[in-house]
Structure formats: C-alpha cells, structure tokens
Amino acid sequence: xxxxxxxxxxLRPGIADPQGSTIERSLPALGFEGVSGVRVGKAIRFxxxxxxxxxxxxxxxxxCQRLLANPVIENAEITIExxxxx
Amino acid sequence: xxxxxxxxxxSNCEHDVVEAVSRLGGNAEIIWHGERSLGGIxxxxxxxxxxxxxxxxxxxIARFSPVMDAVAxxxxxxxxxxxxxxxxxxxxxxxxxxxxxxKNRGLKFLCxxxxxxxESSRSVLTSGVRAGEVLRLPIxxxxxxxxxxEEVLSRLRDEDRVVFRYVDxxxxxxxxxxxxxxxxxxxxxxxxxxERACDELLGSADGAGLLRSLQAVETALAAAPAAxxxxxxx
Numbered sequence: 001x002x003x004x005x006x007x008x009x010x011l012r013p014g015i016a017d018p019q020g021s022t023i024e025r026s027l028p029a030l031g032f033e034g035v036s037g038v039r040v041g042k043a044i045r046f047x048x049x050x051x052x053x054x055x056x057x058x059x060x061x062x063x064c065q066r067l068l069a070n071p072v073i074e075n076a077e078i079t080i081e082x083x084x085x086x
Numbered sequence: 087x088x089x090x091x092x093x094x095x096x097s098n099c100e101h102d103v104v105e106a107v108s109r110l111g112g113n114a115e116i117i118w119h120g121e122r123s124l125g126g127i128x129x130x131x132x133x134x135x136x137x138x139x140x141x142x143x144x145x146x147i148a149r150f151s152p153v154m155d156a157v158a159x160x161x162x163x164x165x166x167x168x169x170x171x172x173x174x175x176x177x178x179x180x181x182x183x184x185x186x187x188x189k190n191r192g193l194k195f196l197c198x199x200x201x202x203x204x205e206s207s208r209s210v211l212t213s214g215v216r217a218g219e220v221l222r223l224p225i226x227x228x229x230x231x232x233x234x235x236e237e238v239l240s241r242l243r244d245e246d247r248v249v250f251r252y253v254d255x256x257x258x259x260x261x262x263x264x265x266x267x268x269x270x271x272x273x274x275x276x277x278x279x280x281e282r283a284c285d286e287l288l289g290s291a292d293g294a295g296l297l298r299s300l301q302a303v304e305t306a307l308a309a310a311p312a313a314x315x316x317x318x319x320x
Contacts, residue, residue, distance in 0.1 A: 011188075015233065016258065018193045067150075070143055070179065072186040073233060 003048050003056035004081040009069045010041035087301045089114040090127035094137035094148050103133050106281040112301045119151040129166040132173025145179035166210040166303050167273045174275030183275045185234030191258025195228040201253035209249045209267040211274040214299035221292035223278035230277040232259040
C-alpha cells in the first residue's frame, strides 16, 4: 500500500530560532499585535510503499533519524495521512 | 606531506586550501566526493562552500557522499582531518565531531575578519601555536552558530577540546566557540578560514601557522597512530 507521509521538522524547544524571532518582531510593524511563539520549521511530504501503516511509520521514522532531522537541534513529527490529504 | 582536499558539488574553497598548502611547502590534491578511497594522503581537509547546495541542512547530504566512509576510517585511525566552515558542518553531521551549527543569531550572513583566540594547542591544527594567541581570521557563513547539549559542552571543556573561541562572538555560538576537536585532537572543525589568511596581501597571514601545524603533524602521528572512535552526535 502507498501511504502519504508528512514529516514536520521543528527546532527543539530551547534551541534559538532566529528566523522565528525575526518574523515575530516584524509583525507589529504590519499591524499584527498579540502574536507570539513564532517558530519556523520544515514540512516534508513523500509516499512510502509498505504493507501497513505501522511499517510505513517505521520507515519514515528511520528516514527522519538518518537524514531528515538533526537530533542535536531538531525534532521530527510524523503524520501518516491515510489518503485524506486535502 | 600530502593533503587531500575533498571536493563536494558546491564546495568553493578547495583551491584556496590547495594554494595555501602548496605555498607552505606542502603537496595538496583534490579528491572528488564520489571516490571511495582517499589514496595515499597524510591529512584530509573538508573545505568551505555549500556542499550539495546546503539542501536540507548544511552537511546533511554531504555526510552520505561515498568518500565520507573513507574519511571516517581515516579519522578513526588517527589521521588528521580538518573541516573548515562548511567542512565543519559536514563533520558534525557525520558524527565525527559533536554538536551542530545553526543559523547565526541576528540572521545575517557574516563576511568579515574576526579575532579568534587559540584555546588549546593539543589539536593537529594548533600544535605549533601557543594557547592564548589571538589570530585574525576571516569568517564567511550563515550557519556558524555552534550549539550542543550542556553535557557535551562540559565534556568539550573538561577534555580541552575547545580549540578556538571568538574574542567578540559574532554569531551567537555557545560559549563563544569557533572551533573544536575530537578527543584525540586529530579531527578539527572550525568556522573561520585559515586558508584565506596565509598572506599579508589578503589582510592576515595568521592562518599560516595553523596550516603549518597540520602539515607538521603527519610524522608524529605516523609514529603513534591513535584510535579515535566516532562520536555519537549529541
């Protein structure tokens, strides 16, 4: 079966995010008040051919571990999209 | 003394390294990243640039280049390995040095000359330089903000592995770190570019002492090769 996978890579809590803080600082100038906690990450989509969802998740996790995220500074969250992708 | 300079697609400082090494009386050759062996070289340099376009993260793809297995073996056998700028990023991604390099605090690409203090003379790059000496070296990076866990930081300090610190921290690096080395001192990574500071005409010749140290190391190491196990990235 083909499983669509979404991997969201985010900087770990506590790791400074200069992109996020720069965006956040620019918001009041555009008239957006009260927005805080801006963090910038990456969304990576792909499909995995696997016998079931568990196996697809396992493959995706291995891929995150080896390549997609750097565990020193990043966390990866895996979503199997079950074909419900908009 | 022969220095192998690895060329990844997107490297752009390989010729600077070759030129600097040759002018210091050494021999340097470029090694394509697709090679599986390093040939008969005495030291490896991973030069600056944007290996594989810095896609995903700097060094993330370069780490899987075929030549990197040979570089890791060479490092494990005690061979001198130097990563400059992007090369430092590759070494951390490959787990040959701990920690990671993230975007500069302030989000600016930095291209300037900075004062860098030598903190330890036990690395292959600083064996001929006194600790405490301040060098003027160019930096040229967007992701030079070194970070690591508290545990790794205290290990680096305890084991005398912080090789260089910025005198005036330009990028937000933890503990002002500009360069570190492996436990045995044979793998060194730094963000500043010693190869671009080997002639007064270029504004500074302070990098020459570092590259001279690297070139002097081989005989000592050839006599007593140390085993340097790869480090888990943490």
